[in-house]
Amino acid sequence: MSVSFDLNDLDELTSNAKQIQDNLLKEILTLNANTGYLRQFLNGSSVKELFKKNVPVVRYEDVKPYIERVANGEPSDVISGKPVTQFLLSSGTSGGKQKIFPVNNKFFEDMAFITAQSSSIISKHIEVIKQGKTMTFYFARVPSTTPSGLPVSFVRGGYLTSEYFKNESSYRYTSPNEVMLCSDNKQAMYCHLLCGLIQRDEVVSVAAPFACSLVGAITVLENCWKELCSNIRSGHVSEWITDFTCRDVVTNILGGPNSELADIIEEECQEESWKGIITRLWPQTKFIQSVITGQNAQFIPMLEFYSNKLPLISPIYASSETMFGVNVNPLCKPQDISYTFMPNMSYFEFLRADDDEGNEGDIVDLVDVQIGCYYEPLVTNYFGLHRYRMGDILQVSGFHNNAPQFRFVRRKNVILSVNVEVTTEEDILKALNHATDHLKSSDLILMGFTCYADISILPGHYIFYWELKAKKVDDIVKLDNKVMVECCCVMEESFNFLYRKVRAKEGSIGPLEIRVVQQGTFDSLMKLFISRGASASQYKPPICINSSEALALLENSVLARFFSDKVPPL
Structure with a gap:
């Protein structure tokens, strides 16, 4: 079962966005108007005006009881007009708890469609990808089940086991399905790297769902390259790879001893610096493909360092609730990334971001958003979500024909605050970007960060945990007090006026602190979240920490502390 996409389809979809959206809402309501959930608002009607007037804007807690009833064994028509065949689990690392969402095969059909659409767009700009393979770091967990026996998986895991994916994987990726479906993340990562190194001359792109996974893969490579070379030299997979289906298929790809390849890899990995290691080990690579917007933007400098500034393509905007859109200008700069919403995925409405009440007058349709304005998307899908608040804040950056393009700004619920000020995800990432510019003189790279507002003492203050790494492989991290204090000051100067006012004039916020933690x-932290149910493929390092267990882990790793030594100017 495969899905194809012609670039002419893109023009047709975006040119007829309004009609497609209206038809799609009619179809969704016709299918779902008599479900237990919608019947109380529509009495079986599929009229758009009645939908807009009567169906409320909701959050997850509002629909959770209906979802749980189906999960516990009640008929699908409690919430969905077509049978629910499985549930998708949200990552839970974007600032909230994990949620489950009902779906059926149509979700994966849409996912295959938007994946094919993105591939066609990228192929238009980089034609060589048609001839090569992608070294992709996908991971899947063994699905759990609901009390009624329906599978519960993460989006990526569900897609990897679908017929839509199986037909494309054998020729597009360096790793076979057995590696992608390996339930042991450590074994899967090692085998991904081994398969990619063996087929190094066929690799034209390197990919992962999120940028942090790619940086994690390079870190594993740094620690394991000698063992990987030994496997290639001998033609045997390490004994600790005990997943036998995975082991057998990788052994087949190894194809026997290859000393020449092992020598090439060893020569590159022994270099003093790992700058450009991706292009040195995979010389045909033309681009990196991963989500690098939002909280993943922190990994852009590292990916540019490791890839010699290859194009970083953030291809699609998607979630456990729906597919949203594609990046139609894949070679744009990271700061210019926008996603064109596809009108055939779900019915989209938009709530002005500065309006928390969800008033009817403040909600507009897909084609009626205004350039420059900020919105929170509301999703109505085929599987039981109606006018569902996503919690993402987007800014309209333009239009592709009649379909709007959105820049991802931040998650709505990720903020820092110790007093009356509100510091958003966007504020944090902007400040971090300015601060890391000051690290360049120290030849250090920021490998990861998170933060929290410490109000245990007065005045409360912001604490940022940084993991730093030297650019040269064998160098130890040398912390220059002057540089680190300046990083604290620059971050404070980058925050909004209210933060600077409260900090400078009222003294109700203490000096910003950076705590440098041990490498690794x-x-x-990622292993902790995965042990608590997060997906390796969908894991995103939390920008703000609110878990006492995670904070304890960070505190136990602190090497040094630095404080801003001056109040920020107004």
Whole structure:
């Protein structure tokens, strides 16, 4: 089962966005108007005006009881007009708890469609990708089940086991399905790297769902390259790879001893610096493909360092609730990334971001958003979500024909505050970007960060945990007090006027603090979240920490502390 996409389809979809959206809402309502959830608002009607007037804007807690009823064994029509065949689990690392969402195969059909659409767009700009393979770091967990026996998986895991993916994987990726579906993340990562190194001359792109996974893969490569070379030299997979289906298929790809290849890899990995290691080990690579917007923007400098500034392509905007859109200008600069919403995925409405009440007058349709304005998307899908608040804040950056393009700004619920000020995800990432510019003189790279507002003492203050790494492989991290204090000051100067006013004039916010942690701390943080149910493929390092267990892990790894030594100017 495969899905194809012609670039002419893009023009047709975006030119007829309004009609497609209206038709799609009619179809969704016709399918779902008599479900237990919608019947109370529509009495079986599929009229758009009645939908807009009667169906409320909701958050997850509002629909959770209906979802749980189906999960516990009640018929699908409690919430969905078509049978629910499985549930998707949100990552839970973007600032909230994990949620489950009902879906059926149509979700994966849409996912295959938007993946094919993105591939066609990229192929238009970089034609060589048609001839090569992608070294992709996908990971899947063994699905759990609901009390009624329906599978519960993460989006990526569900897609990897679908027929839509199986038909494309054998020729597009260096790793076979057995590696992608390996339930042991450590074994899967090692085998991904081994398969990619063996097929190094066929690799034209390197990819992962999120940028942090790519940086994690390079870190594993740094620690394991000698063992990988030994496997290639001998033609045997390390004994600790005990997933036998995975082991057998990788052994087949190894194809026997290859000393020449092992020598090439050893020569590159022994270099003093790992700058450009991706292009040195995979010389045909033309671009990096991963989500690098939002909280993943922190990894852009590292990916540019490791890839010799290859194009960083953030291809699609998607979630456990729906597919949203594609990046139609894939070679744009990271700061210019926008996603064109596809009108055939779900019915989209938009709530002005400065309006928390969800008033009817403040909600507009997809084609009626205004350039420059900020919105929170509301999703109505085929599977039981109606006018569902996503919690993402987007800014309209333009239009592709009649379909709007959005820049991802931040998650709505990720903020720092110790007093009356509100510091958003966007504020934090902007400040971090300015601060890391000051690290360049120290030849250090920021490998990971998170933060929290400490109000345990007065005045409260912001604490940022940084993991730093030297650019040269064998160098130790040398912390220059002057540089680190300046980083604290620059961050404070980058925050909004209210923060600077409260900090400078009222003294109700204490000096910003950076705590440098041991190398490997953020890898341990990821393992902690995965052990608590997060997906390796969907894991995103939390920008703000609110877990006492995670904070304890960070505190136990602190090497040094630095404070801003002056109040920020107004």
